[in-house]
Amino acid sequence: MGTGSRSPRALVTALTVLVTAAAATLTAAAPAGAAPAAACTGYVGLTFDDGPSGNTTRLLDALRHNGLRATMFNQGQYAAAHPSLVRAQVAAGMWVGNHSYTHPHLTRLSQPQIDSEISRTQQAIATAGGGTPKLFRPPYGETNATVRSVAARHGLTEIIWHVDSQDWNGASTDAIVQSAARLTNGQVILMHDWSANTLAAIPRIAQTLASRGLCPGTISPQTGRAVSPG
Ligand SMILES: [Zn+2]
Numbered sequence: 235m236g237t238g239s240r241s242p243r244a245l246v247t248a249l250t251v252l253v254t255a256a257a258a259t260l261t262a263a264a265p266a267g268a269a270p271a272a273a274c275t276g277y278v279g280l281t282f283d284d285g286p287s288g289n290t291t292r293l294l295d296a297l298r299h300n301g302l303r304a305t306m307f308n309q310g311q312y313a314a315a316h317p318s319l320v321r322a323q324v325a326a327g328m329w330v331g332n333h334s335y336t337h338p339h340l341t342r343l344s345q346p347q348i349d350s351e352i353s354r355t356q357q358a359i360a361t362a363g364g365g366t367p368k369l370f371r372p373p374y375g376e377t378n379a380t381v382r383s384v385a386a387r388h389g390l391t392e393i394i395w396h397v398d399s400q401d402w403n404g405a406s407t408d409a410i411v412q413s414a415a416r417l418t419n420g421q422v423i424l425m426h427d428w429s430a431n432t433l434a435a436i437p438r439i440a441q442t443l444a445s446r447g448l449c450p451g452t453i454s455p456q457t458g459r460a461v462s463p464g
Pocket residue numbers: 283284333337373374
């Protein structure tokens with residue numbers, strides 16, 4: 235980068251790009267009826283594991299209040315115990331995924347045991363009114379070829395994460411917000427239903443994403459990446 239070398243022509247080009255970008259933003263923001271005020275330049279996948287729990291209602295309120303949608307990777311045992319909370323997740327605009335029944339280390343289990351963990355969760359979520367999940371997150375992100383093939387037999391795509399908020403590891407609210415700020419288009423972040431610091435981070439996560447034009451997306455079972463909810 236030389237100093238003083240900027241030609242008038244380069245300046246005109248730069249201005250043209252700016253004007254074009256501004257016009258594109260206005261055009262994209264224009265369509266009627268859309269709730270978000272700003273155009274989305276990309277989508278990110280917010281995920282919350284281990285629910286539903288006694289914290290789920292507060293989490294759903296915070297997400298809804300801040301215009302966020304997320305994927306809830308539920309444990310089957312809790313979906314079976316709290317079916318109304320699964321329905322509340324769906325009613326709040328969330329997507330529901332499978333996070334095993336009892337949260338074991340799946341890679342240490344036999345194939346029939348893995349199958350039981352996954353199939354009972356599919357059943358519990360569907361019975362509760364959460365639909366039949368298409369996304370599966372193995373506990374601890376621990377997986378292998380057997381886990382993946384059992385999941386696939388149940389029509390599930392395995393989803394790990396691109397960014398780990400570390401909320402399970404005692405991350406502060408500031409640190410969780412900073413993790414979310416690292417997300418780029420298509421990426422997925424790991425958070426937890428039970429984390430008080432994550433709950434407290436929700437408004438600032440919403441602000442951070444909005445300031446970068448990133449909107450909450452659904453996770454595509456085809457690509458494992460966040461996409462427009464459509
Ligand atoms: Zn978990």
